[in-house]
Amino acid sequence: MDLTTILAWVLRGEIILLVAFLLLFFGHGVWLAWYRRRSYPLLVLARQALVTALEAEEIPNAERNQVAALSVRLQIRMFVSIAPSLGGVQRQRLAALAREMNLTTRATARCRSRFWWRRLQGARLFTLLGGGHSVMPPLFRDRHPAVRAQVAEWAIDYPSAVNIDSLLSLLSDPIGLCRFTAQDSLLRMGNVVIEPLVHYLAYHSGREVEAAVQVAEGLADPRFLAPALVLCRDESPRVRALAATLLGALGGSEGVEVLTSLLTDASPEVRAAAARTLGKVRHWPAAARLAGLLRDQTWIARQAAGLALRSLGAPGYLFLRRFCTDSDQFAADMAKQVLDLPEEMELAGSL
Amino acid sequence: MTLDWSQLAALVLVRLEWTIFIYFLLVNSFYALLLLSAAWEMLKHTREVRGASRWRILGCRTAPSISILAPAHNEAATIKDSIHSILSLSYPSLEVVVVNDGSKDETLTVLTEHFTLVPIHPIYRRQIVTKPIRGLYRSRSHPNLLVVDKENGGKADALNVGLQMATGDLVCAIDADTLIEPDSLLRMVRPFLLSEDVLAAGGTIRVVNGSQVRGGRVVIPHPPRQPLAGFQVVEYIRAFLFGRLGWNRLGGNLIISGAFGLFRREAVIAIGGYAHDTVGEDMELVCRLRRQGYEGKGPQRVDFIPDPVAWTEVPGSWRVLGRQRDRWHRGLADTLWRHRRLVFNPRYGAMGLVVYPYFFFVELLAPVVEALGLCGLLAGLLTGAINLPFALLFFLVVYGYGVALSTFSLVLDEINFHRYGGLVDRLLLVLWTVLEPFGYRQLTVFWRLRGLVKFWRGRKDWGAMERRGFHSPEKSSTTLASDRVGG
Numbered sequence: 060m061d062l063t064t065i066l067a068w069v070l071r072g073e074i075i076l077l078v079a080f081l082l083l084f085f086g087h088g089v090w091l092a093w094y095r096r097r098s099y100p101l102l103v104l105a106r107q108a109l110v111t112a113l114e115a116e117e118i119p120n121a122e123r124n125q126v127a128a129l130s131v132r133l134q135i136r137m138f139v140s141i142a143p144s145l146g147g148v149q150r151q152r153l154a155a156l157a158r159e160m161n162l163t164t165r166a167t168a169r170c171r172s173r174f175w176w177r178r179l180q181g182a183r184l185f186t187l188l189g190g191g192h193s194v195m196p197p198l199f200r201d202r203h204p205a206v207r208a209q210v211a212e213w214a215i216d217y218p219s220a221v222n223i224d225s226l227l228s229l230l231s232d233p234i235g236l237c238r239f240t241a242q243d244s245l246l247r248m249g250n251v252v253i254e255p256l257v258h259y260l261a262y263h264s265g266r267e268v269e270a271a272v273q274v275a276e277g278l279a280d281p282r283f284l285a286p287a288l289v290l291c292r293d294e295s296p297r298v299r300a301l302a303a304t305l306l307g308a309l310g311g312s313e314g315v316e317v318l319t320s321l322l323t324d325a326s327p328e329v330r331a332a333a334a335r336t337l338g339k340v341r342h343w344p345a346a347a348r349l350a351g352l353l354r355d356q357t358w359i360a361r362q363a364a365g366l367a368l369r370s371l372g373a374p375g376y377l378f379l380r381r382f383c384t385d386s387d388q389f390a391a392d393m394a395k396q397v398l399d400l401p402e403e404m405e406l407a408g409s410l
Numbered sequence: 411m412t413l414d415w416s417q418l419a420a421l422v423l424v425r426l427e428w429t430i431f432i433y434f435l436l437v438n439s440f441y442a443l444l445l446l447s448a449a450w451e452m453l454k455h456t457r458e459v460r461g462a463s464r465w466r467i468l469g470c471r472t473a474p475s476i477s478i479l480a481p482a483h484n485e486a487a488t489i490k491d492s493i494h495s496i497l498s499l500s501y502p503s504l505e506v507v508v509v510n511d512g513s514k515d516e517t518l519t520v521l522t523e524h525f526t527l528v529p530i531h532p533i534y535r536r537q538i539v540t541k542p543i544r545g546l547y548r549s550r551s552h553p554n555l556l557v558v559d560k561e562n563g564g565k566a567d568a569l570n571v572g573l574q575m576a577t578g579d580l581v582c583a584i585d586a587d588t589l590i591e592p593d594s595l596l597r598m599v600r601p602f603l604l605s606e607d608v609l610a611a612g613g614t615i616r617v618v619n620g621s622q623v624r625g626g627r628v629v630i631p632h633p634p635r636q637p638l639a640g641f642q643v644v645e646y647i648r649a650f651l652f653g654r655l656g657w658n659r660l661g662g663n664l665i666i667s668g669a670f671g672l673f674r675r676e677a678v679i680a681i682g683g684y685a686h687d688t689v690g691e692d693m694e695l696v697c698r699l700r701r702q703g704y705e706g707k708g709p710q711r712v713d714f715i716p717d718p719v720a721w722t723e724v725p726g727s728w729r730v731l732g733r734q735r736d737r738w739h740r741g742l743a744d745t746l747w748r749h750r751r752l753v754f755n756p757r758y759g760a761m762g763l764v765v766y767p768y769f770f771f772v773e774l775l776a777p778v779v780e781a782l783g784l785c786g787l788l789a790g791l792l793t794g795a796i797n798l799p800f801a802l803l804f805f806l807v808v809y810g811y812g813v814a815l816s817t818f819s820l821v822l823d824e825i826n827f828h829r830y831g832g833l834v835d836r837l838l839l840v841l842w843t844v845l846e847p848f849g850y851r852q853l854t855v856f857w858r859l860r861g862l863v864k865f866w867r868g869r870k871d872w873g874a875m876e877r878r879g880f881h882s883p884e885k886s887s888t889t890l891a892s893d894r895v896g897g
Contacts, residue, residue, distance in 0.1 A: 062797070062799040062800055062803065063799050065803060066799050066802055066803045066806070069803060069806050069807065069810075070802075070806060070810075073806055073810045073811065073813075073814055076814040076817075076818075077813065077814050077817060080814065080817040080818050080820070080821050081817060081840065083821045083824075083825075084817065084820050084821045084824050084836065084840070085836060087821070087824050087825055087828070088824065088828070088831075088833070088836055091828060139461055143463065143465075176457035176458075179457070179458070180460070180461065183461045183462070186463075204604065205458050212463070212466070234604065234605070235602070235603050235604055235605060235606055236600075236603045236604045239470075239472060239473075239603050242472045243466070243470045243471075243472055246471060246472070273472060277471055277472070358535050359535075362533055362535070365533065366533070393533075396531075396533050397533065399531055
């Protein structure tokens with residue numbers, strides 16, 4: 060094949076590619092403009108009809124027909140955009156209308172699809188419109204993390220024992236998004252999750268309980284005290300540190316003995332957390348132990364001890380002043396820095 | 411058979427041109443692969459986020475906290491609006507750390523008066539050596555605004571100070587004059603929620619020139635009518651949006667733009683923060699983060715997310731653009747030289763076997779090869795060693811293929827984001843795409859070669875930048891800390 064033939068082929072190929080891409084580029088623009096022009100008036104009418112329907116006890120036929128005139132895609136878009144701002148009776152009416160429009164049937168079919176993105180769409184529809192009690196719970200064990208996370212979000216409105224258990228099991232999911240969503244859902248569920256969470260904390264340890272301890276800290280119920288005290292002896296330093304923080308959130312005098320003992324923990328993260336918590340609960344009898352921590356090898360423990368002493372008030376200041384002339388230069392430096400903090404610091408929030 | 415000198419020269423020239431021809435054929439084919447990979451990633455991403463309730467994160471107490479680091483140098487004119495724009499971003503736990511990098515103008519006074527700053531004295535851990543800090547201030551009107559006043563030390567130094575003062579789990583490094591879309595952080599945090607292996611994530615940078623900006627927000631995007639900015643719009647869409655997205659699947663990114671990137675703070679501090687002695691500190695940081703991850707068998711993923719958008723003003727003059735490109739290329743050369751151990755080193759996985767070699771053989775050497783190819787082609791045509799069909803074929807493979815790929819990235823942008831509406835905008839985009847290889851590309855080759863020569867000579871200056879600003883058509887000339895950064 061000579062060069063001219065190759066040139067002709069390459070030229071032809073590039074022209075074809077270029078024309079195809081340009082057709083796609085401009086064609087998409089034209090299609091989009093046409094689609095918007097055609098669907099927007101319908102969408103506006105349907106939205107108005109939907110608002111009327113949501114205010115009426117019975118959905119009027121005219122309004123129902125306006126909504127039905129939309130394509131399924133637009134119906135879904137409209138329901139999805141309106142649902143998050145509705146609650147109570149109106150949300151129930153919206154769900155009823157969605158059922159009439161067969162959207163819930165479609166969502167059910169999507170939840171059973173073998174494609175993860177379709178299952179995700181189905182789960183999102185049920186999250187917004189409600190329902191899906193038969194198809195959603197099995198999706199807690201879905202292969203795709205986005206689907207599992209979506210079901211966790213759905214479960215907020217359905218705090219049954221089974222769903223709470225499923226959410227608790229998601230707290231040890233290997234994917235961060237699932238753990239994060241499960242934590243958020245449990246926190247939003249509130250008091251109803253306390254008993255199952257206490258049970259979960261009592262029978263799990265290590266990495267499995269990290270996310271659960273954070274939820275317990277957010278809920279801060281006294282029933283978490285017993286598992287928190289046990290978790291302060293966990294093998295994982297991270298769990299011990301989180302448990303110390305949990306004790307701070309719970310307050311009270313029961314945990315301070317354990318917290319004081321954690322000031323000599325092998326992990327600096329735990330020592331720092333214990334110091335912070337003792338400062339938070341203002342346990343002044345621990346001032347001397349906290350002052351000792353100013354001589355710690357690690358900066359985070361020294362800083363936590365310094366700030367904790369400061370929050371104890373007079374007894375803490377006494378120790379801080381003494382340590383300004385300490386033979387340990389690091390302890391002296393930290394004490395001076397803490398004493399040097401202006402009052403605005405408290406107003407503006409600490410760093 | 412014996413060859414005389416002219417025949418030998420012609421033979422060498424022809425062989426060289428064929429080699430360069432094959433080089434560009436491979437390079438453009440790799441670009442095509444990157445774009446296909448980007449299209450796949452885009453599809454996956456769209457499926458994941460379509461209909462997702464991002465706003466739920468706003469009411470979530472377990473969301474990771476974010477500190478925005480905004481270095482500022484002589485920005486008295488724009489700092490107030492910039493900070494207001496940053497403070498209005500949607501995110502539940504947001505801290506803004508403005509680092510006044512030794513401004514000689516009224517930057518600190520404007521900040522103090524407008525945000526009611528009061529001096530504070532926090533206890534912070536000095537883990538990275540920086541220029542001395544002169545003062546720390548917190549706003550009474552916006553308690554999540556912290557201002558650090560320090561001696562001038564350049565952008566990297568300012569960012570390192572910000573890193574140490576910040577308290578967020580994640581830090582977002584931005585240029586103080588970048589316009590970030592309100593929900594960008596909510597979108598950008600997603601990869602960090604998905605995986606603990608993600609150390610950094612980059613968002614899309616778009617060109618603001620030509621667009622309508624109101625109240626620190628881009629209200630109607632338009633491609634610019636000036637050719638220079640127009641060519642850069644096409645470049646940004648092709649290389650910065652879909653080029654980087656494609657790397658997600660092909661071995662991970664090596665660059666996160668200094669204008670908009672999110673990092674795990676502890677990981678950045680652990681490797682010593684931004685390097686001071688380079689003009690490509692953003693790329694160098696990412697390279698070091700990933701390298702450290704491979705060496706310590708820890709996390710090393712760096713993702714690119716297409717939908718968080720930051721708008722930036724691109725240079726409007728040839729002189730300034732030349733300086734910028736020259737600086738970017740010096741930064742690239744410097745980073746690749748510092749991390750030369752990575753090349754074809756299986757210890758660094760895809761980074762050593764695919765990503766680094768690509769950046770070395772394609773991004774770094776392409777201007778050298780292209781300049782050689784163009785000079786050789788011209789010489790060959792003049793001496794008759796190369797015939798016209800070969801020259802045309804060369805042109806079609808080097809530039810024609812490139813135009814087709816650029817058009818494909820326009821298609822991807824249109825289908826996924828359709829930011830630019832209207833026939834005129836589309837025609838403009840196509841016009842800039844088609845005209846880009848005629849003159850503009852050759853100029854970028856020249857600037858990049860100049861960058862290589864300067865790197866060879868060891869120059870590390872930043873050069874001044876001129877910005878027109880988002881609001882006023884009048885030209886203002888300031889040297890911004892944010893301008894002294896690579897792309």
